[in-house]
Amino acid sequence: MSGPLASLKVLDFSTLLPGPFASLLLADMGAEVLRIESPVRIDLLRVLPPHDRGVSASHAYLNRNKRSLALDLKQPQALDIVRQLVKDYDIVLEQFRPGVMERLGLGYEALKAINPKLIYVSITGYGQTGPYKDRAGHDINYLALSGVASYTGRRDSGPLPLGVQVADVGGGSLHAVVGLLAAVIARQQSGVGQYLDVSMTDCAFSLHAMAGAAYLACGVEPEMENQVLNGGSFYDYYRSRDGRWWSVGSLEPAFMQQLCTALGRPELAAQGLSLEPERQQALKQALQIEFEKHSFEELCRLFAAVDACVEPVLSLGEALEHPQLKARDLLHQVPREDGSFQAQMACPLKFSAGLPAPRHIGVALGAHSDEVLGELGFSAQRIAQLRGAKVVG
Structure with missing residues (x-):
């Protein structure tokens, strides 16, 4: 079983939660996802506790079914490898601050010149434009600035720090997947790719489905515990x-x-x-x-x-x-590298044709570097040279 997205190949430069959750969904649905990771600046998710057999449980889940290529993008030879990969990939997913990929020579325009069919997705806190585009932020900040936190909580204790990252996942991750799949459909008609700018703050703002509509049409400002669905009623x-x-x-x-x-x-x-x-x-x-x-x-x-x-x-x-939840088969036993299994949450989407069984948990940094470079035609000697020069981790 190959999955509905088996024809898609994704280069994933993202770290932490929003991008990896998006590419997890793609990988679960059959897409081939290759993570490009820095061997010198580790993804902090890899060290986030708790750990299972020395591996972060969050990393093992969010990066299952993905391969890992460790490249130091500050090295010209690493950039050349990315350019070779782009020729054969459908989607680039990145989560750096605006301008970082351009400075590396890996921005949309540069990579589109190599592969006009490329769909390039940038997930950021505030988007590629506006006065906050270069500002740091986290889920709690995006919910605050988008207005969501202003009426999510109790009057006597204030906004609630939610246990689930709504802006990161419900905003950035899910909207990125919807947008890039829409771009894939558009490419089927036009033959060309396009650039997708995903702002987690924008996406959180769009979630004001009821209160936002009421405010814009009728001027009703939502506040804590004054709406039917936010504690202002018996609900x-x-x-x-x-x-x-x-x-x-x-x-x-x-x-x-x-x-x-x-x-x-x-x-x-x-x-x-x-x-x-x-x-x-x-x-x-x-x-x-x-x-x-x-x-x-x-x-x-x-x-x-x-x-x-x-x-x-x-x-x-x-x-x-x-x-x-048991009847919905929401748990999978996912293979570890040693052949044992780790319990993980399954993909929640139910396709009548089914989905492929999970292949492996998130792997070690650079676990597939030799394999990927070999597929590009690099000899074992050349790979060893790149590793010795610390281009490849």
């Missing part, structure tokens, strides 16, 4: 007697009626129909009182057969054991 989390949490999303009247009936307070359902802040807050307080009458396990039994959009907040370990 929220509730604590059980033993300190665990439950999610309540019973927005529709039928679901609200089932929720309140299950809790023994059917008369509360009518309050859910009113959007008046005072009535919503009174309903939240009443629901909290009812949830605190029960332990987590009692609530699990109570809502097991109630279809009311009410679910427990599970730990990651508990989620892995949930029958729904």
Whole structure:
């Protein structure tokens, strides 16, 4: 089984999270991904704890199914190798600050001259233009500047540092994959590639699907706990007697009626129909009182057969054991270099034709350098010379 993207070859210059998550999706769907990594400036993800058998668990996951070529791009011979590779690749994915690849002689215009069909994707915090284009940033900064953090949190404690990197992954990674696949389709018609500028801040800004539309059309400024879906209504989390949490999303009247009936307070359902802040807050307080009458396990039994959009907040370990996630086959055993296996999250996309089995976890820096250079026609002697000159790691 080769996967739907088996015809694509990707040169991946990215590090850390956004670019590697994007190329992970591509590799899981069958694309051939070759990471170009510096042997002198290591990707910090490689040393991020915790480690499994000396390998960062995050690196092992985010870089599975990819090959690694270690090149010092400050060396002219390394740049020549990249130019040779580009002739046979479809996509370049990079995550440097604007201008870095151009200064190396590996910018879009330079590589397009070698391969006019090349699709070149740049993922940055703020994009290739604007006063912030050269500014450093992380996920929390992009969510702050895009306005997302301004109404994601509690009035008394402020914005929430989210456990999942929404701007990095939901913004940069996923939009990069959507954009580059759209460019592949366009290339099928035109025969030429193009450049894709992906700003994680831009992408985070576009996620204001509801609140942003309301503000632009009606001038309604979203604030913490003043929207139906951000804690301004009963749509929220509730604590059980033993300190665990439950999610309540019973927005529709039928679901609200089932929720309140299950809790023994059917008369509360009518309050859910009113959007008046005072009535919503009174309903939240009443629901909290009812949830605190029960332990987590009692609530699990109570809502097991109630279809009311009410679910427990599970730990990651508990989620892995949930029958729904187990039925969806979201775990794979991925081979290590020594032939043993590491448990990893599987690609969540389900194709009727299936996807290829995972080939290996993220490999050691430069694990495929000799192999890749051999494919380019370099002799063993020449490879040894390049390694001795520290062009190749």
